C-alpha cells in the first residue's frame with residue numbers, strides 16, 4: 001500500500017519537525033524492521049532483488065528524515081542471523097548491495113554528519129564488506145549527527161548469549177564478581193553498548209512479530225506496525241508512526257499519573 005506523498009518532496013528533505021508533531025516529544029531512538037521488499041517487487045512483477053534495491057532508497061530517505069526531524073538514533077534490521085537460509089543468489093546479492101551502498105554513500109554519510117555503526121557477528125560477513133564497515137565506522141566516528149546503527153548478521157538471542165559468555169569469562173578471570181552483574185553491566189556487553197534503548201519500534205508490511213530483533217533493548221519500546229511495504233515507506237508513513245508514538249502514554253511498568261485513580265486501589 002502506498003501513501004500519498006504529502007510532505008515527501010523530490011529531495012525528501014524537511015529540515016523542521018512536520019506540522020502536527022511535537023518537536024519536544026520526538027523519540028530519541030527509532031528502531032525499524034524493514035519488511036516487505038520481496039512483496040513490493042512481486043506486486044510489480046519484478047525479481048525480489050529489485051525490492052531490496054528499492055529498499056535502500058527508502059532507507060536513505062528515512063535516515064535523512066530522522067536526522068532532519070531531530071531523532072538522535074536510527075537502528076535498522078538489515079540482515080538477521082536467520083537470513084543466511086535464503087536462496088544463495090539472494091544472500092550474495094544482499095552482501096554485494098551492502099558493499100555497493102557503503103562505497104557509494106560514504107561521502108554523503110560523512111557530509112551529513114551521520115555516525116554509522118554495524119551491529120552483529122561481523123566476522124562472518126564477506127571480508128571486503130568487513131573492510132568497508134571498518135572504514136565507514138572509523139571515518140564517521142566523530143560525526144555529530146544521528147547515530148545510524150545497521151544490524152547485519154544480527155540475532156537478539158545470539159547477542160544475549162555472547163554477552164553472557166563475555167561476563168562469564170570476566171568472572172572466571174577474576175575481573176568481575178558475579179554478584180555485581182546487573183542490568184548496566186549486562187547492557188554494556190551488548191552490540192548496542194553506549195546507545196540508549198529504542199523508544200519506538202516500527203515494523204513495515206503489516207507483520208506483527210519481533211523476529212529476534214533487539215530483544216533486550218526493546219523492553220519498553222512503543223510498537224508501531226505500518227501496512228506500508230518498506231520500499232514505499234516515506235515521510236507520510238514516518239510521520240504517522242511518530243504521531244502514533246506521541247499519542248501513547250509511556251508508563252515503564254508504573255501507573256499513569258493522569259489516568260489512574262489511586263483511591264480505587
Ligand code: FPP
Nearest residue numbers: 034035036037038039055056078098101150
Ligand atoms: C526484508 O524484506 C528486507 C531485508 C531482509 C533486507 C533489507 C535490506 C535493505 C533494505 C538494504 C539495506 C542496505 C544497507 C547498506 C543497510 P523481505 O525480503 O523479507 O520482504 P518480504 O517479506 O516481502 O519477502
